Amino acid sequence: MFAELDEGAGAGQLDYVRPFVAPVAARAALVEDDLSLRLAEAIHAAFGEAASDKGLSRSEIAAACAHIASGETFEARFNVFVAMDMLRGPRDKPHEARYVFNPTSGAGLLVFERLAEDGGVEEIVTLLGRTHDRLQQGLLDEGQLATRLRQARHELVINTSHLLLLVRSRAIEELIAERRHHRSKDALLDHARQLVGAVRAQFPSLRSAGTRLIEAALRYSAAVDEFHERLLQQAGSKRDFSMLLPEQYVTAARRSSLDALAEVFAATVFDPASVQITAAQVLTAAAERRPSAPRRRPPRPAALTPGPDPVEAAREKAKMLRQRREASMQFWLNGGQEAELTSSLQALQWPAAISAVVDLLQASADPSVPYFVEVSKALAVSSDGPVTYATPLSVYRVPQDASGAAGESVDQEDSQ
Template sequence: MGMMTRRALYEGDTGVSPVHDDTHVDTYVDANRRLSDAQQSDNLRTFMGAAARHSGGTVTDRMHLRITRDIAEGFAAHSGQGGATKTQVWEWITQHASPTYSVEAFESRWEVFESERLIRPHRSKKHQQRHSFHPLGTVFLMICDRLESRGGIDELIDLLDRTQELLDRDHPDREAVAHNIVFCQWVFQTFAVQLAALVVDGSLQELMEDQWQYRHQDLDQRILRLNHEVNRHFPKDVDLAHKAIAMVEAEQRYAHWAAQAVLRVLDRAGTTLDFDVLSAEEYLDAARNAPPEQLAEAGLALVADAPQVWLDAGAVVDALEAFVPRHRVRYRPPLPEGSPDRDPFGAVAERAVRERARRERAADRMLLEQDRAEMTEELRRSRWPRAVRLLTDLILLDADPHAPYRVEMGTELIIDREAWVTHLHPVTVHRTNTPAVLPPPVPVATEQGDEEP
């Protein structure tokens, strides 16, 4: 990947802290990116050096920081019990933290924390076994967590936000605002000096590590807004206005050297084809969101030989002669498996057999071992629903070629306004001989769902 490609990946709308000159470079911020172990140890040593008692008195081994974090989590796990003993904390660490250090290292750090009053007795009583972890220890761990990805720029942003909160009040404290502005100016100047030294004398690896620590989104917008609010709240305060302008100039110098660091990394990486300049997340973001023209620039600096064709004319002729068009072969689908549910078609057939048997039994009761029975009076005495059902059953028996019954209906019309059935024809049931056509057997469903005669 050439230098222009990396420059294109750095530039875009998702950048931070634009530079106020002709070296404008926007940089992508990866919140999940972590510095190397060596850079984290260097940041921790430098950060703790401000409070060191003597040379070499700071902790540089990140294992000590791991022990501190485990001890803090062990105390947090026993917070509901009013503190914890040393044994309880070590047991929790061995069960949940999987420590890679010995119990001697744990006890050594415990003694240091007791001497520095980071671990204190829970109550002021003799032979007190329970201890508590001071809240400032957790604050230290949070700061160390930021130092793993930043070199202090987050604290500067926090100071700018606190200054902005002072100016958002109805009556801002002028002295507090002035103090914060001067301190921000000094921090920007310190960062700028460090970046300038890296750009001039630092190696490519140092630039790649350090320039990630000085990135933050909308840094220049925060500075410009802060300067505007100072002029709005203190329009006649010339001294405070000069301090705000000096802070803006310091931020511009810092942004200039931050951009120079990025440009130097791009220039050097473009000639060495070093793919470690960007993180895996940034390459993935570029592949998804960058324009195709910028992605195509990745191959401008690559040189490749044309591939050799391992195929001659004879092989092509043989392949054409052996070619056979493909035919789709359709296979019969597998038979469906038997279902434990009741066959619906079989249920319909069974219901029809039961209805025919019911109608035949009703006809036998009407005939009473006779071959002929008059049903007119029976129908006249019946209520309308029963009369309709009885007449319907007789008609269905007459229509069934397999039933030995016939129904004869006269042409006379009987009208009785007082009866349930007001209009009726004479109805006679006859028993006939055995039907010539035998009824078909009831279909039986097999396991495959087919019907067998």
């Protein structure tokens, strides 16, 4: 923000420093060049980059400003900065030649830059916004609020008179230099209406003061419109559109008719179009922009013929299978809580033994059946029996208090 300024930028900013300090100046003694301002900005940047609570020495400050001024020129301006309290030496240790930057001077540099970019109208918007905020917070009494309303109205009247003077009696160059300072009229009107609405709600006695503020804001808005109208006329007559702001182009594009916009290029000669498009590019573009095929809803399925519900039939089948598995487990337990089934399985024929083992394992895997089958890792051999090789199996009934949801469902089905 405070980097080195070129000559044009510094001079333009200095134009707003003189009237800014005029109310507190003892005599018209401001310098006519921007060297002091550029040195002040360089010193401000040096302190900001150093971030030292001990300050900077005179030599460090001179080194930071060497690209702008040095020698006697720097010394003369430096002594002015010290005398004007922009640079402060340590008061408790005057023998140490180190200085700190006065924050008030930093705020002044910010104000100077803002004035050069936005002018005083932005300060009016800020005044209206801060007044509204303090009013909403209950920090203003009736007298303070009346003073602020009057101050804002006076500023608007002064800016309106200044604009009308420029429009009606000054050269177009002065209008061009002033154009960027009056871009906030819509924001200003919004802030004024918002503030006046709050004033009427909390202090009805200040209704007339609010009305006068709105009238001043509307007169200023009309003066801005007249100001821009003269710029537009000048731009149209000379065909020099560099004097218009981007916001004015946007406004014209939104509010003007096509015929009015086309008049700008009525006398303009254009070269014939030279764009060549191949057949492949046309096919590619057509394929990319081809609308999607319409989506058709599939036909409704035919109504089901009356008959048994397949879902209920599946549920009934699962229920019967579970009952058969429970009956099989109860048969193997023979009324007990556990049983060793190796010898019983070896006594069966080979196909029957396979079927029994499968039923046992399926019943054990079913969480709704309260039985558990334990398979041993050993191998039982019977050379003269129907089943020569078998794995020892044991079946257990899960106790009632540890069966969980499966055991409870089994008990409920048994009770039914």
